[in-house]
Amino acid sequence: MERTTDADRINEIQHSAQPCFQCGICAASCPIFRVAPDFNPRMAVDEVLRTGTVAMTGREWFCAYCLMCEERCPMEVALSEILIDIKNLSANDGKVPPSIIEMMDVIRFTGKVSHASKRTEKKRRELGLPELPKPDVDEVQTIFEMTGALDRLMRFREAEVEPE
Amino acid sequence: MRFALFPGCTISDRLPFIEKSIRMIAPHFNIELIDLPFTCCPEPNSVRSFSDKTWLTMGARNLALAEEAGVNIMTACAGCFESLSMSKHVLDSKPSEKEEVNKVLKKIGKEYKGQVEVRHIQQVLYEDIGIEEIQRNVQYPINYRAVIHPGCHTLRPQKILNLDDAEAPMKLDELVRAIGMESLDYMDKVMCCGAGVRGINREIAFGVLREKMDSMMMVDPEVAVVFCPTCFISFEAGQKVVNRMFDKKYNLPVYYYTEILAAAMGLEGVESILSEHRVKFSALGMLVAKNEPEIENATPH
Numbered sequence: 001m002e003r004t005t006d007a008d009r010i011n012e013i014q015h016s017a018q019p020c021f022q023c024g025i026c027a028a029s030c031p032i033f034r035v036a037p038d039f040n041p042r043m044a045v046d047e048v049l050r051t052g053t054v055a056m057t058g059r060e061w062f063c064a065y066c067l068m069c070e071e072r073c074p075m076e077v078a079l080s081e082i083l084i085d086i087k088n089l090s091a092n093d094g095k096v097p098p099s100i101i102e103m104m105d106v107i108r109f110t111g112k113v114s115h116a117s118k119r120t121e122k123k124r125r126e127l128g129l130p131e132l133p134k135p136d137v138d139e140v141q142t143i144f145e146m147t148g149a150l151d152r153l154m155r156f157r158e159a160e161v162e163p164e
Numbered sequence: 165m166r167f168a169l170f171p172g173c174t175i176s177d178r179l180p181f182i183e184k185s186i187r188m189i190a191p192h193f194n195i196e197l198i199d200l201p202f203t204c205c206p207e208p209n210s211v212r213s214f215s216d217k218t219w220l221t222m223g224a225r226n227l228a229l230a231e232e233a234g235v236n237i238m239t240a241c242a243g244c245f246e247s248l249s250m251s252k253h254v255l256d257s258k259p260s261e262k263e264e265v266n267k268v269l270k271k272i273g274k275e276y277k278g279q280v281e282v283r284h285i286q287q288v289l290y291e292d293i294g295i296e297e298i299q300r301n302v303q304y305p306i307n308y309r310a311v312i313h314p315g316c317h318t319l320r321p322q323k324i325l326n327l328d329d330a331e332a333p334m335k336l337d338e339l340v341r342a343i344g345m346e347s348l349d350y351m352d353k354v355m356c357c358g359a360g361v362r363g364i365n366r367e368i369a370f371g372v373l374r375e376k377m378d379s380m381m382m383v384d385p386e387v388a389v390v391f392c393p394t395c396f397i398s399f400e401a402g403q404k405v406v407n408r409m410f411d412k413k414y415n416l417p418v419y420y421y422t423e424i425l426a427a428a429m430g431l432e433g434v435e436s437i438l439s440e441h442r443v444k445f446s447a448l449g450m451l452v453a454k455n456e457p458e459i460e461n462a463t464p465h
Contacts, residue, residue, distance in 0.1 A: 031356045031375065032372065035371035036368045061213070063209075064369075068356065071319075085216075087213035088216050091214045096214060100363070100364075113204045114173045116176070120177055123440075127180055132201075133200060135201045138272075139274075140203055143221045143222055146268045146271065147217040148218065
């Protein structure tokens with residue numbers, strides 16, 4: 001699959017952030033900002049508009065993707081989508097929180113985010129629940145290979161070995 | 165009504181008793197469920213943030229499986245509902261993305277056409293079955309004071325998900341009223357439970373949960389009712405973490421809607437579901453065991 005270049009992606013982010021007039025309802029509605037004022041969704045947009053660059057501070061990963069900011073934005077700026085885009089740029093640079101790498105690895109090898117533990121399997125039998133059909137993991141591998149997830153996982157591991 | 169049940173990883177692998185409650189009530193409302201080899205939806209925040217192309221293609225594969233089987237999808241998890249609905253929205257509104265995705269799906273012998281609908285079980289109960297039919301099935305009304313938490317990913321973005329009003333949701337309130345409960349309004353009803361950042365930063369995640377539960381506790385509820393397994397874990401197991409972290413004393417029993425629906429319907433086997441809960445509500449247990457229509461002075465334990 002063709003990969004969008006970073007420059008294209010930053011242009012797209014700038015374009016979608018353009019209507020923002022910095023009213024701050026996004027920050028006022030953000031549950032993360034409420035307990036951790038270091039993370040301010042308004043500033044993420046402000047940065048893009050002012051500097052034309054995307055600051056990947058690591059704080060972009062604090063977004064809980066609750067979509068409150070986006071729902072309330074009077075200019076319909078899709079802030080959650082912008083943050084997803086910023087995180088994709090970070091991930092492409094190999095900057096990803098380890099918990100997400102773990103999750104991606106589990107999906108890659110099982111198709112699911114959580115293994116059914118022996119206890120859960122026993123519980124399912126006790127409750128009389130059916131055995132669910134398992135996804136073909138080769139199909140997941142193919143998707144990972146062709147959509148760039150495998151590349152990003154590799155890049156994370158390289159970044160881990162050789163820190164800047 | 166026939167659906168492919170999309171229980172989601174959290175329900176099928178961690179909270180199977182919730183899946184049981186769904187399968188228990190389904191036949192009473194003429195809902196037929198089939199199981200398909202779905203993968204993770206995938207999880208709407210982390211996976212999409214890591215690689216949006218991978219997210220979209222895995223979502224399309226799941227949608228294609230249901231299309232192939234000729235059924236719509238019924239999700240039980242708000243996250244799966246949002247993720248699959250958003251995938252469908254992107255694929256249906258951006259032909260170039262759909263084309264790219266189908267090139268990958270072709271390699272695994274699949275194709276996304278755009279014929280499948282994604283529904284959350286709340287929509288099926290509220291819109292297809294209706295409050296009156298639910299009331300008609302209630303044998304033992306449960307008359308407790310409840311706070312409901314609709315969950316971010318059933319509500320937003322409203323213009324795409326279209327499940328309820330994102331600022332003032334009332335449908336889950338109506339559903340809990342249908343089984344005899346009082347639904348209490350509270351300040352931060354549409355606020356997040358904090359689950360989205362639990363793997364990234366625990367202090368922030370449980371700080372958000374503390375804010376949310378403080379708001380809930382202001383109206384003195386006896387139980388909380390949710391329609392998402394991730395929110396269920398946040399409130400049920402998470403309140404104990406919040407208690408330790410912030411010196412709180414929360415002790416609020418939490419139910420996924422179909423669990424208390426099954427209890428109110430007096431269905432056999434409800435005890436086996438409720439015994440899996442970490443915060444027990446002894447009054448509800450007694451209600452179920454004795455099949456008594458009402459319990460006076462019920463208090464959570």
